[in-house]
Each structure stands twice: as C-alpha cells, then as structure tokens.
Amino acid sequence: MGIKREVVLILDFGGQYTQLIARRIREANVFCEIVPYNISPEEIRKKEPKGIVLSGGPASVYVQNAPKCDKEIFELGYPVLGICYGAQLMTELLGGKVAPAPVKEYGKTEIVLNNTIPLFKGIERDTIVWMSHTDQIELPPPDFKVVASTDNCPIAAIANVEKKLYAVQFHPEVSHTHRGTEIIRNFLFEVCDCAADWTMDSLIEQTVKEIKAKVGKHKAVCALSGGVDSSVAAVLVDRAIHDQLVCIFVDTGLLRKNEGDMVIETFRKNYDMNIIRVDARDRFLSRLKGVTDPEEKRKIIGNVFIEVFKEEALKIGDVKFLVQGTLYPDVIESGNGVSSTIKSHHNVGGLPEDIGFELIEPLRMLFKDEVRQVGKELGIPEEILYRQPFPGPGLAVRILGEVTEEKLEILRQADSIVLREMKKFGWYNKVWQSFAILPGIKSVGVMGDERTYAYAIVLRVVDSYDGMTADWTKLPYEILESISTSITNEVPGVNRVLYDITSKPPATIEWE
Numbered sequence: 359m360g361i362k363r364e365v366v367l368i369l370d371f372g373g374q375y376t377q378l379i380a381r382r383i384r385e386a387n388v389f390c391e392i393v394p395y396n397i398s399p400e401e402i403r404k405k406e407p408k409g410i411v412l413s414g415g416p417a418s419v420y421v422q423n424a425p426k427c428d429k430e431i432f433e434l435g436y437p438v439l440g441i442c443y444g445a446q447l448m449t450e451l452l453g454g455k456v457a458p459a460p461v462k463e464y465g466k467t468e469i470v471l472n473n474t475i476p477l478f479k480g481i482e483r484d485t486i487v488w489m490s491h492t493d494q495i496e497l498p499p500p501d502f503k504v505v506a507s508t509d510n511c512p513i514a515a516i517a518n519v520e521k522k523l524y525a526v527q528f529h530p531e532v533s534h535t536h537r538g539t540e541i542i543r544n545f546l547f548e549v550c551d552c553a554a555d556w557t558m559d560s561l562i563e564q565t566v567k568e569i570k571a572k573v574g575k576h577k578a579v580c581a582l583s584g585g586v587d588s589s590v591a592a593v594l595v596d597r598a599i600h601d602q603l604v605c606i607f608v609d610t611g612l613l614r615k616n617e618g619d620m621v622i623e624t625f626r627k628n629y630d631m632n633i634i635r636v637d638a639r640d641r642f643l644s645r646l647k648g649v650t651d652p653e654e655k656r657k658i659i660g661n662v663f664i665e666v667f668k669e670e671a672l673k674i675g676d677v678k679f680l681v682q683g684t685l686y687p688d689v690i691e692s693g694n695g696v697s698s699t700i701k702s703h704h705n706v707g708g709l710p711e712d713i714g715f716e717l718i719e720p721l722r723m724l725f726k727d728e729v730r731q732v733g734k735e736l737g738i739p740e741e742i743l744y745r746q747p748f749p750g751p752g753l754a755v756r757i758l759g760e761v762t763e764e765k766l767e768i769l770r771q772a773d774s775i776v777l778r779e780m781k782k783f784g785w786y787n788k789v790w791q792s793f794a795i796l797p798g799i800k801s802v803g804v805m806g807d808e809r810t811y812a813y814a815i816v817l818r819v820v821d822s823y824d825g826m827t828a829d830w831t832k833l834p835y836e837i838l839e840s841i842s843t844s845i846t847n848e849v850p851g852v853n854r855v856l857y858d859i860t861s862k863p864p865a866t867i868e869w870e
C-alpha cells in the first residue's frame with residue numbers, strides 16, 4: 359500500500375552499499391525507495407520523486423550489457439546524484455568518457471573539493487572520503503565542471519549545478535567518509551529541497567488512516583507470530599479497525615519450546631485483541647515429510663501458512679484482507695528482478711500465486727530498527743519489541759535436510775539452552791540473534807567411558823544492524839563453554855558443539 363509522501367528514489371545497480379544509501383536518507387527523515395535500475399521514466403514520473411540517486415555497482419559502464427538506466431531520466435528535471443558506478447554511468451550517458459583507472463583507489467583517500475557548490479556546502483576543502491573503484495571518469499560530459507579531485511583521481515566529482523546533476527566517485531553513504539552524512543543531507547536539503555517529513559508518528563497516523571479507508575466495512579485477519587514485526591503490524595492495524603480484525607497465531611510444529619503458550623499469554627496480558635490459535639502441527643510436518651531442498655521447504659511452508667489462513671478466514675466470513683509483518687529486507691532478499699534471490703522468505707517469495715486475500719503490509723518499506731521505533735511510539739512492551747527475530751519457517755530452516763520429529767525435539771532442547779544461557783550471562787539483548795542449528799552430521803564421542811555416535815549442534819550468534827549484513831559475535835569463552843557443556847550434558851543425542859564463525863556475506867544468518 360502506498361502512502362503519499364515525499365520520496366527519493368535510489369536506482370540499484372547492484373551496489374554493496376545501496377541499503378546504506380537508503381538508511382542515510384531515512385536517517386535524515388526523508389523517505390526513500392530502492393528501485394531496479396531499469397525502471398522506466400514513466401514509472402519514475404508517477405512516483406514524483408524529489409530526487410534520484412544512482413547507486414554503485416560491480417560492472418564497468420563501458421562493457422557490453424553493463425546495466426544502464428534510461429538516459430531520459432536526466433531530462434525529467436529531477437535532481438540526480440550518481441555515486442561511483444552511478445557517477446560513471448551519468449558521465450557515459452551524458453557524453454563524457456570513463457576508462458580503467460591507471461591507479462585504483464580502495465579505502466581511505468584524501469580529497470580536495472570545491473565547497474562553493476550546494477552539494478559540498480559547509481564541508482572543509484580538504485577532507486577524507488572512502489573510495490572503491492577500478493574505473494574513473496576521464497572526461498566530464500559537456501556543461502559539467504570538476505568539483506573534487508584526489509592525488510590519483512583527478513576527476514573525483516563533477517557537477518552541473520544548474521541542472522542539479524551531481525556525480526561523486528567516492529561513497530558518501532559509508533561511515534568512513536568523514537563528512538558523508540552532511541554531503542547526503544546537502545543533496546536532500548540544498549539540492550532536492552526535501553522537507554524532512556518522514557517521522558514515525560506521521561507514519562503511524564497516515565497508516566492508520568489509510569488502513570481504515572482501505573478496509574472499509576470488511577474484515578481482516580492478521581498473521582501474528584508474536585515476533586517484533588507482526589506484533590507491531592497487529593497493534594497498528596488493531597488501532598485502525600479493532601472490531602474487524604482477527605489475529606491468527608499458527609502453531610506450525612516448527613516453533614521453539616513453549617513458544618505458543620508464551621505468545622498467547624503475552625498478548626492476552628497486554629492487549630484486548632481478538633486472537634485465535636490454530637494447531638497446524640501435523641499438517642506442516644506431513645507436508646514436509648521427505649523434503650530436503652531448502653527452497654522447496656520454504657515454499658511448502660509459505661503455502662501451508664496461506665491454506666491455514668484461508669480456512670480460518672472462511673470460518674470468520676467476509677474476510678478480504680491479510681495483514682503481515684513483512685519488512686523491507688524480506689522484500690529485497692526475495693529478489694526484485696535485479697537483486698538476486700538469496701532465499702524465498704516464506705511471507706514474500708514463498709507465497710503461492712493466488713493467495714486469495716489482498717495484502718496489508720504496513721511495514722513493508724521499513725527496516726527492523728525503524729519497526730522497533732514504531733513499536734515504541736505505539737507503546738508496545740519491551741518484552742515483545744526486543745525479542746530476537748525468529749523466522750516464520752522456524753526450526754525447519756535450522757534442521758538441514760528432512761525435518762523429523764526426532765530432530766525437532768533435539769533442536770528445541772538445544773535452542774532453549776542457548777537462550778537460557780544467553781539470558782543468564784546478560785548477552786541476549788546484546789546480539790541480533792543467538793540460536794542452535796542441527797546440520798544432521800553425526801560424529802564419534804566418548805561419554806561415561808562409552809563410545810557415542812551422535813549429532814553435532816552448531817551455535818550461531820550474530821551481530822547485525824538490520825539483518826542484511828551480519829558478523830559473528832565474539833562471545834566470551836566462558837559463555838561458549840557454558841553453552842557447550844550444558845547442551846552436551848542435557849540434550850540426549852548430542853555429543854559435540856561447534857561455533858559458526860562466518861559473517862554475512864558470504865554466509866547468511868540462517869543455514870537454509
């Protein structure tokens with residue numbers, strides 16, 4: 359559902375930092391949207407953006423089939439900021455020249471810039487920027503002037519101030535660029551004339567109004583997992599259409615120890631909302647029987663979720679809408695035609711073609727920390743807001759290969775020990791996620807002088823800002839030790855514990 363407000367568009371050329379550009383813009387209280395680089399000029403015009411940013415990207419503009427946007431974009435009258443690949447592309451499309459750089463620049467670089475132009479207003483002439491390029495601008499397009507240079511890159515930024523077209527070789531969006539935030543703010547406020555109207559209370563107010571108008575006299579069901587996203591979505595939609603909303607919590611059989619009881623209890627205690635609990639354990643498990651492919655598992659789970667919602671909706675009657683707590687990273691990771699599909703999140707890419715509902719996803723454009731801010735504004739208790747994320751497909755994506763009752767039971771016990779120990783040592787809220795995985799490998803051990811041949815459990819603990827990238831947590835040895843000892847002592851069928859020391863990328867947070 360689109361909410362009418364000022365928007366800046368980011369055309370994504372597959373850059374590593376595209377998400378960061380979005381964050382920086384939103385932190386300046388301006389709403390922005392990431393769109394595929396090949397978006398048509400008509401579609402852009404429909405969105406009436408205040409400005410456009412062209413992201414970086416791995417390609418070289420001069421090779422065949424390099425991703426290119428429509429040249430007309432520069433003639434629509436919108437301000438444009440090209441970053442790295444985006445800068446090179448603007449140069450090429452407007453008649454300048456780009457070629458491999460004789461000296462490549464990576465990382466910290468001293469730059470001299472012309473601070474009389476709006477983009478660099480208030481920035482000292484000599485500053486530090488972050489570079490990451492192998493190509494460079496050799497000749498600016500006609501009517502552009504060079505506005506920054508470094509020792510090895512004589513054309514480090516160009517501008518056509520009159521037409522509000524700017525291109526920078528460096529990355530203003532990364533924190534290492536000393537005045538990067540100010541440069542982005544200058545683009546938004548000095549060049550695009552944005553109003554900074556993107557705040558959480560304005561979002562709540564507008565969303566409530568929109569949902570009321572959209573739902574009218576019909577009814578909606580809300581898929582409620584008890585996690586942060588769906589809880590915030592439920593409370594928000596409840597505020598709009600209280601009597602017409604029924605929340606459905608599905609016990610998939612893939613949940614953690616006592617999870618169902620805890621979710622229902624927390625909600626009953628804090629809210630007067632209409633919640634039903636559906637026991638679909640047998641259905642999920644029988645459909646997953648014999649299935650080993652991770653994407654197939656995810657798609658089955660997505661489908662069964664929808665089947666359950668449909669059946670419940672039929673019982674309620676006149677249900678036209680399904681509310682989900684889908685977030686921006688779910689949408690981006692499921693693939694948007696340009697960025698590749700990393701995994702099908704059960705609530706986006708894992709959905710069946712015909713879901714039979716209209717979707718209401720009020721958080722679809724937000725990052726997790728923004729959702730927590732909305733939740734805070736809505737007065738949602740901390741025990742819900744600061745829960746670690748738990749994926750909808752649950753333990754099924756933490757048991758590699760076929761999901762069986764036996765494996766679920768082992769993983770459930772190991773997982774509850776991980777959470778217990780993390781809380782005991784005061785680390786539960788310091789990390790993004792901490793959980794156990796059952797990869798299904800067995801190894802030889804010795805317990806009580808007897809040989810064992812039992813499962814290994816992998817411990818995964820990560821730090822992350824938004825789930826898009828993550829680093830493994832440098833947990834103190836005493837916690838690792840305590841988790842390892844507790845799991846091997848308390849969980850029958852496990853004789854070994856491993857710690858996953860891979861960041862994302864190259865790995866993902868979950869194992870499937």
Ligand SMILES: Nc1ncnc2c1ncn2[C@@H]1O[C@H](COP(=O)(O)OP(=O)(O)OP(=O)(O)O)[C@@H](O)[C@H]1O
Binds near residue numbers: 581583586587589705
């Ligand atoms: N057991 C469940 N019952 C009903 N709906 C669910 C269940 N699990 C997931 N969903 C739906 O799928 C959406 C996506 O799940 P996801 O795990 O990303 O979000 P969440 O559970 O709300 O929050 P968190 O990321 O903090 O776990 C949820 O917002 C919810 O709408």
Ligand SMILES: O=c1[nH]c(=O)c2[nH+]cn([C@@H]3O[C@H](COP(=O)(O)O)[C@@H](O)[C@H]3O)c2[nH]1
Binds near residue numbers: 702749825826868
């Ligand atoms: O609701 C969800 N449905 C899914 O299908 C799904 N897959 C991953 N995740 C969660 O998303 C974040 C990023 O996970 P990955 O690095 O594994 O992609 C992590 O926080 C994961 O736990 C999911 N959440």
Ligand SMILES: NC(=O)CC[C@H](N)C(=O)O
Binds near residue numbers: 413415416417442492
């Ligand atoms: N980070 C980027 O956008 C790189 C752009 C281009 N591929 C280069 O190497 O110069």
Ligand SMILES: [Mg+2]
Binds near residue numbers: 583749
């Ligand atoms: Mg969840």
